[in-house]
Amino acid sequence: MVKTQSLKHVLCLVCSLILNVFFLFKVGGEWNLSWSKKAATEAEAVAAISCSGHGRAYLDGLVLDGNKGPACECNTCYGGPDCSQFFPDCAANADGGDPLFLEPFWMQQAASSALLVAGWHRMSYSYSDQSTICKELERHIRKLHNIVGNAATEGRYVVFGAGSTQLLNAAVYALSPDNSSSPARVVASIPFYPVYELQTDIFHSVDFHFQGDTSLWKNKSDTNTEVIEFVTSPNNPDGQLNKAVLHGPNVKAIHDHAYYWPHFTAIPAPADGDVMIFTLSKLTGHAGSRFGWAIIKDKVIYQRMVTYISLNTMGVSRDSQLRALKLLKVVLAKGGRGIFEFGHEMMRKRWAKMNKIISASKRFSLQKIMPKYCTYFQKIRGASPAYGWLKCEKQEDKHCHEVLQAAANITGRQGSLFYAEDRYVRLSLIRSQDDFDLLLHKMNELVVGEEGPKST
Amino acid sequence: MVKTQSLKHVLCLVCSLILNVFFLFKVGGEWNLSWSKKAATEAEAVAAISCSGHGRAYLDGLVLDGNKGPACECNTCYGGPDCSQFFPDCAANADGGDPLFLEPFWMQQAASSALLVAGWHRMSYSYSDQSTICKELERHIRKLHNIVGNAATEGRYVVFGAGSTQLLNAAVYALSPDNSSSPARVVASIPFYPVYELQTDIFHSVDFHFQGDTSLWKNKSDTNTEVIEFVTSPNNPDGQLNKAVLHGPNVKAIHDHAYYWPHFTAIPAPADGDVMIFTLSKLTGHAGSRFGWAIIKDKVIYQRMVTYISLNTMGVSRDSQLRALKLLKVVLAKGGRGIFEFGHEMMRKRWAKMNKIISASKRFSLQKIMPKYCTYFQKIRGASPAYGWLKCEKQEDKHCHEVLQAAANITGRQGSLFYAEDRYVRLSLIRSQDDFDLLLHKMNELVVGEEGPKST
The missing domain is CATH 3.90.1150.10 (Aspartate Aminotransferase, domain 1)
Structure with missing residues (x-):
């Protein structure tokens, strides 16, 4: 028979683990925690480190010599061991898009947003359907768009990326001609997010070049060249609900909807672009988790994006996906x-x-x-x-x-x-x-x- | 003064959270868990779902209609609600590099490898030093190489990537000439890992082309063209401790050391290449976490890799980094x-x-x-x-x-x-x-x- 000694070994191990947990379960009562208790205690101890309301300690923070726990990491212009010291000569930081305005929300939702990850969670390269996409998470994302009414999802494909950053370039790749003599012309309307240009140009690709402002190409009818227009709505930096400027059979748009959430704008109608990109960073504020998704109408474009993500990073971290799922469950409570x-x-x-x-x-x-x-x-x-x-x-x-x-x-x-x-x-x-x-x-x-x- | 009402609001919130935890702390005893308890209970409940030793349930698994918890995900050739059914006509799967042989190890280390992530953990784009690299994790990685003796790290730079996958391409980019008339020639020795070619070619870059087997270029002295050789040691697929085949002032090597761990090979000496790539996938078995690192001798190459990772994905998921740190702590216990x-x-x-x-x-x-x-x-x-x-x-x-x-x-x-x-x-x-x-x-x-x- 196939069942060998080593199989039995694994079976025993798993059974013992299960029994261990079951014996600790009080009938009719609550769980008496066993293996998860150490991790839970560690997390609560770190959360209890006082940083005077001007900083916080993290589980993976630097442990300074002589200290048992991680050190406080202070907000800009605050310092000292407990962040209680204010530096009056310090510059006010209004640079960068760190979405920490949502941090107090998550502190309020401490119990429902906490997540315990077992050591053996999702070790495989793929989920059980052989994809790199968590189906439960995809289901929650579709539900969220339906509730918020900010994007059409029915009959569309969803692909995940490491933040919208990875998806923007995946979309440029997917929409470009394959080894054509004429590279796609990638454009955006001034003022625009600088990453569009930097990312498009980094590889000096034969298939696509960044070519600046849309207005330069508005009244030109060069139908031999594919055009890819970044449409950012609301726009970064100015918050306007931009629409595509260029039109025609050879024009394709990448709709960057990072900020299309009720925090930042009225939602006049569901966005309906062929290629739409969203990110957790500006929805829940978890920029560090590097999780975004694209909603795609065309199957071939979707498949090209999947190929890109697969060769680039073999899908998105399963740890980020698990975290995103947990956070979206909290977001979806009370209809958002x-x-x-x-x-x-x-x-x-x-x-x-x-x-x-x-x-x-x-x-x-x-x-x-x-x-x-x-x-x-x-x-x-x-x-x-x-x-x-x-x-x-x-x-x-x-x-x-x-x-x-x-x-x-x-x-x-x-x-x-x-x-x-x-x-x-x-x-x-x-x-x-x-x-x-x-x-x-x-x-x-x-x-x-x-x-x-x-x-x- | 700067301190406004809203600041007080946040302060109160944080203080209340801290007090909440402090009041639940028994002096001289153990923590009485508060906000982390729900997450811990959920994780233990999922771990307790019996899948007959031929599958497992995950927190983010599909929840089938009528069920309260996620469904069992069965190993190949097993099925049924609890994975107890064996399909005798099913093909034996020896494809793919899923490193699940280490899963039983992590089940044995349930308590030390579990991780509780607070809802507000690392929301920012950067760590407190403005980088996207967790310094504690870097410190643990250096310590690990010192203990195992499989790589020289002193005086070298460390850069993180979403698995070795992202780093392989980042290294090709970093080692290629910038906008030169002659693209770098990227080669590897047959038999080699197919991703080297697929990934190098996906963008049709002006700066680098894949050009097949190293042996084709062995005795050619074309010093006008930069050559980048992938050296895989141990080699995938055949396990040999390969060395660089090509040499010369215009030849650079990317040393892929994914399998250079005591599981798979003797460690004759610390690897000492200028560009060395490692991955968590084949060290701890957590392929799904998409975490890898490169050890780089040259500062300019290091900076070019950092630029690539930054424009590609804005660094590696902080959730993956947190998980990797937790796992490496377990790995480092008892000197590995x-x-x-x-x-x-x-x-x-x-x-x-x-x-x-x-x-x-x-x-x-x-x-x-x-x-x-x-x-x-x-x-x-x-x-x-x-x-x-x-x-x-x-x-x-x-x-x-x-x-x-x-x-x-x-x-x-x-x-x-x-x-x-x-x-x-x-x-x-x-x-x-x-x-x-x-x-x-x-x-x-x-x-x-x-x-x-x-x-x-």
């Missing part, structure tokens, strides 16, 4: 109301505060975003964008980034990085509360001081 | 003896059993691997390779893969996939015990039946 009301309220207030300060200024202005009916909240709602797209209005303030840095010690992201004028600067509104508060404080001082010191 | 003795013993026995069967055959042969002194185990040790590289010796058996399929219902991986003759087939010895037992059983029947049915 929990996280979207929290997120929208937070962003709406931050925008209102920033707007109030800037509206008193003659030197600076912010982008205008029109109120729109939101099918998710079922009401007309104002702006709550992820970023302020600040303009220096004075003729001489050509380098707005330097103006903010020099006059107020604020670090934004310069307009030229988005291929716009340096008269613009992007201010991140989605960072931690500490970062936002400091930004607001410094911006306020700057604007109040515009007319010179007031007489008291 | 636990996992390496388990892994080596398992692979040695499997190889011995397979060899015993094949040595009785005139139709088939296996590769020979010479015994070598192992600096880790401090003794001469025989072979324990990850794969059998089986040869069909009969003149007419040109397609060994089909011979095995037709005569014994065994699915291997055909030699031509490794750019070798189809007279060879790769048999995976690292899969689950069920898969190996079935392979052994069918192989034995095939060999016993070589001379026709014996008279009794």
Whole structure:
């Protein structure tokens, strides 16, 4: 017979594990934890390390000499062993898109969002259907889009990537001609997310080249060249609900919907593009998990994206997929109301505060975003964008980034990085509360001081 | 002051969380778990689902209609709700490199390898040093190489990737000339891992082309072209400790050391290549976690790899990094003896059993691997390779893969996939015990039946 000694060995092991757990189960009561207790205790001990509300300790943080647990990692401008020290001369960080504004939400949902991973969880290269896609997670993603009403999913394919980052390039690859004499022309509308260009160009591919702003190609009828247009809606940096600029039989669009969630925008209707990309980073705030997904209409494009992801990384980390599933379960509770009301309220207030300060200024202005009916909240709602797209209005303030840095010690992201004028600067509104508060404080001082010191 | 209402709000939240945990802490006793209990209970409940030792249930498994928990996922050739049904006509799966031979080890280490992830764990794009590399994990990786003695790490840089898969291509990119008129020639020695070619060619890069077998370029002194040689040691598929074939000022090597661990080979000396790639998949068996690392001598090459990983996926999932750290802590306990003795013993026995069967055959042969002194185990040790590289010796058996399929219902991986003759087939010895037992059983029947049915 096939059953050998070693098979018996494994069987015994598994049975003993099961029995072990079963004996500890109190009939009619709750589990008496066994093997999971050590991990749970470790996690609670780390969470209990006090970092004064201005930092946190992590399970994988550096363990300093003489310490038993990991050290506090402090927010920008805070320091000391417990992050209680404030550095008043420190620059306000409004750079980068770290979505830590959602961190307090997850601290509130500590019990429902915690996840215990067994040592033998998903060791294989594939799930039981031989794919690298967790079907339960795909099911939850489709359900979420149906509830939020922000994307059509019926009859479409879903592919996972390591954040939207990996999927953007997978889509460029999938939409490009295969070994054609004429490479696809990849374009985007200024101001646009710089990764589009950097990523498209890194390999010097024969099949696709980045060719700048869409407006350059608007009235040209070169039907011999395939065109791939990045359409970012809401747009990063300015929050506008962009639509495709180029049209025609040889034009394909990659719809980057990273910010198309009720935190940041009204949802006027479900997005319906042929290639749509979403990411966990700006939905739940878990940028570190590197998880995104694409919704694809055409089977051939879908298959080409799957090939790319497979040869590039053999699918997405099963640990990220497990985490994403756990988080989406929390998101879906109460039809999404929990996280979207929290997120929208937070962003709406931050925008209102920033707007109030800037509206008193003659030197600076912010982008205008029109109120729109939101099918998710079922009401007309104002702006709550992820970023302020600040303009220096004075003729001489050509380098707005330097103006903010020099006059107020604020670090934004310069307009030229988005291929716009340096008269613009992007201010991140989605960072931690500490970062936002400091930004607001410094911006306020700057604007109040515009007319010179007031007489008291 | 900067401290606003919202800051106080976050502070209160964090304090309440901390107090909550502190009040539940029994002085001098053990933690009385609070928010982590639900997750721990869920994980133990799933682990307790009986799948008869021929399958397992996972937290993210499909939940079938009418069921409360996820369904059992059965090993190949097993089925039924609890995987107790054996399908005798099913093919033995010796394809693919799923390293499930280590799964029983992790079941034995249930308590030390379990991991509890808090909902707010590492949401940011970066660690506190602004990198995408967990320093604690890097420290553990360096420590591991020092203990095992399989790679020189001092004064070298470490970069992480989503498995070795992502790093192989990152290395090709990093070693290629930038926009040169002459693309780098990427080569490997037959038989070689097919991903080298597929991955190198997917983008049709101007900077590098795959150009087949190293032997074609051995005596050519074309010093105008950069050459990148993949050196796989131990080699996939045949387990040999390959060395670089090409040499010269324009030749660079990527040393793929996925299998350079005591499970699979003697460790004669620390590997010392300029670019060395390792992966968790074949060390701990966690292929699904997609975690690998490269050890790089040259700073410029290191920086180019970091750029690639950053633009490709913005670093490796922090969830994978956290999991890898937890697993490496278990690996490092007892100086690695636990996992390496388990892994080596398992692979040695499997190889011995397979060899015993094949040595009785005139139709088939296996590769020979010479015994070598192992600096880790401090003794001469025989072979324990990850794969059998089986040869069909009969003149007419040109397609060994089909011979095995037709005569014994065994699915291997055909030699031509490794750019070798189809007279060879790769048999995976690292899969689950069920898969190996079935392979052994069918192989034995095939060999016993070589001379026709014996008279009794």
